[in-house]
Structures are given as C-alpha cells and as structure tokens.
Amino acid sequence: MQLTDAGAIVTGGASGLGRGTAAVLAAAGAQVVILDLPGSPGEQTAQELGDRVRFAPADVTDEASVQAAIDLVQQRAPLRVAVSCAGIATAGRTVGRDGPLALDAFERTIRINLIGTFNVARLAAAAMSANDPVVVQTLPGVPDTAERGVIVNTASVAAFDGQIGQAAYSASKGGVAAMTLPLARDLSKLLIRVVTIAPGIMQTPMMAGMPPEVQASLEEQIPHPSRMGTPAEYAGLVRHIVENPLLNGETIRLDGAIRMGPK
Numbered sequence: 559m560q561l562t563d564a565g566a567i568v569t570g571g572a573s574g575l576g577r578g579t580a581a582v583l584a585a586a587g588a589q590v591v592i593l594d595l596p597g598s599p600g601e602q603t604a605q606e607l608g609d610r611v612r613f614a615p616a617d618v619t620d621e622a623s624v625q626a627a628i629d630l631v632q633q634r635a636p637l638r639v640a641v642s643c644a645g646i647a648t649a650g651r652t653v654g655r656d657g658p659l660a661l662d663a664f665e666r667t668i669r670i671n672l673i674g675t676f677n678v679a680r681l682a683a684a685a686m687s688a689n690d691p692v693v694v695q696t697l698p699g700v701p702d703t704a705e706r707g708v709i710v711n712t713a714s715v716a717a718f719d720g721q722i723g724q725a726a727y728s729a730s731k732g733g734v735a736a737m738t739l740p741l742a743r744d745l746s747k748l749l750i751r752v753v754t755i756a757p758g759i760m761q762t763p764m765m766a767g768m769p770p771e772v773q774a775s776l777e778e779q780i781p782h783p784s785r786m787g788t789p790a791e792y793a794g795l796v797r798h799i800v801e802n803p804l805l806n807g808e809t810i811r812l813d814g815a816i817r818m819g820p821k
Contacts (some may be wrong), residue, residue: 578789618674758813
C-alpha cells in the first residue's frame with residue numbers, strides 16, 4: 559500500500575507510539591487524523607506535526623466518535639490505513655493485600671484495549687471496503703497486488719510473557735494478538751490486511767512515569783540492544799507493514815529479544 563495521499567487514522571495519536579506513527583505516516587505523504595481523548599494534547603500535537611495531520615477527539619470504545627474521526631479523514635482522502643495505539647495499563651495482583659482485584663478495573667482494561675481496538679478495526683474496515691482497490695507494485699518478477707486497506711493493531715509482549723500483576727493487561731493484549739488471524743481471514747476477500755505489533759519496553763509516557771531504577775532494571779533484561787525501543791522504531795515497522803503486501807495475519811514482536819520474567 560502506497561502512503562502518498564492515502565487517508566490514515568491513528569488512535570492514541572496525541573503522544574507516545576501513536577504520535578510517532580502519525581509523524582512517520584504524514585512524512586510519507588498520508589493524510590492523517592489522530593484520535594485521542596478530548597482532554598489530551600491532540601490539537602497541539604496535530605499543529606506540531608503539520609498540515610497533513612488533524613485531530614479528532616474520540617473514545618475508542620464509542621462508535622459515534624470513532625465514526626466521526628473516520629468521516630473526517632475521508633473528507634481529505636480515502637481511508638487506507640488504521641493504526642490502533644490507544645490503551646491503558648492496569649497493574650494489580652489477582653488477590654492482593656486489599657483482597658481480589660476489582661472486577662471493574664479488569665473490565666475497563668478489556669474494554670479499552672481489546673474492545674476499543676476491535677471497534678476501530680470494524681469501523682475502519684467498513685470504510686475501506688468501499689474503496690477502489692489500488693495496485694501495489696512490488697519487486698521485479700513479483701506479481702502486483704490489489705489492496706483496499708491495512709489495519710495495524712498494538713498488542714504487547716505481555717500478551718505472551720505476562721508478569722505478576724498483569725492479568726488484566728495481558729488478557730487484553732492477548733486478545734488483540736488472538737484476533738489478528740481471524741480478522742485477516744475475515745477481511746481477505748475485501749482486500750484488507752491485518753497485522754499486529756507486540757512492542758517490548760518502549761519509551762512512552764506510561765514508561766516515563768516509572769521510577770528510574772525500575773526503568774534501568776527493565777532495560778537490563780533486554781538482550782540486544784539493551785535499551786528501550788523508541789516510537790520512531792515502532793512507526794518504522796508500521797510503515798513497513800503498510801508497504802509490504804505479503805505481511806498479513808501475523809503478530810510481530812518488536813522487543814530486542816526480551817522475554818519477560820515473572821517480575
């Protein structure tokens with residue numbers, strides 16, 4: 559899928575991985591709408607990223623606001639790319655000092671991280687299905703491929719290596735990884751691809767809120783390179799997924815070969 563003059567939406571786009579992705583897609587020629595909560599710095603981010611970026615206040619679990627964001631990008635270019643970066647991290651043992659983990663905390667994590675991701679995917683796919691297919695020219699000797707769109711979701715290494723206190727978060731991200739293949743199969747006849755990225759330890763506002771010693775301890779667990787990943791590296795993988803028509807139905811770990819220990 560070529561990004562020049564393609565419409566794209568990026569959830570969680572006001573900061574972190576979403577902001578990095580919006581910047582890369584816009585620089586590659588896409589018309590980008592970033593979705594984030596009304597209280598986020600989304601408008602400021604859009605202004606900083608340039609004329610190809612707009613902000614749409616939206617809750618990923620709310621059908622009407624997500625559809626409004628899709629409508630906004632469609633006014634500028636056909637929606638071809640949807641990237642879901644919005645999410646929350648809920649920490650808490652199944653049974654802690656104060657008793658069992660609050661059920662509403664577990665449910666909220668699932669609702670935002672998993673249901674929100676599916677909500678964006680289903681509405682984006684519906685919009686993409688109305689697109690005229692575009693022919694993607696690849697390498698010499700490789701058949702051209704017709705596509706209507708690409709959906710990139712965000713899981714986490716916690717989907718596979720969940721730590722103590724990550725039952726809710728791991729369940730939500732495990733669900734994102736698990737639905738990748740059936741989504742890709744569902745949408746294959748519509749010429750829409752679906753790929754998930756499972757980041758490891760990344761430089762995000764969520765990580766920046768942790769004590770320095772915790773951050774250093776996590777970095778030491780990463781075999782190579784022994785450092786946190788950056789939004790630019792995540793965004794670079796998003797761009798490659800969009801531009802490589804054979805990537806489909808897969809969850810790709812972006813983690814420096816880390817395998818998380820129990821804690």
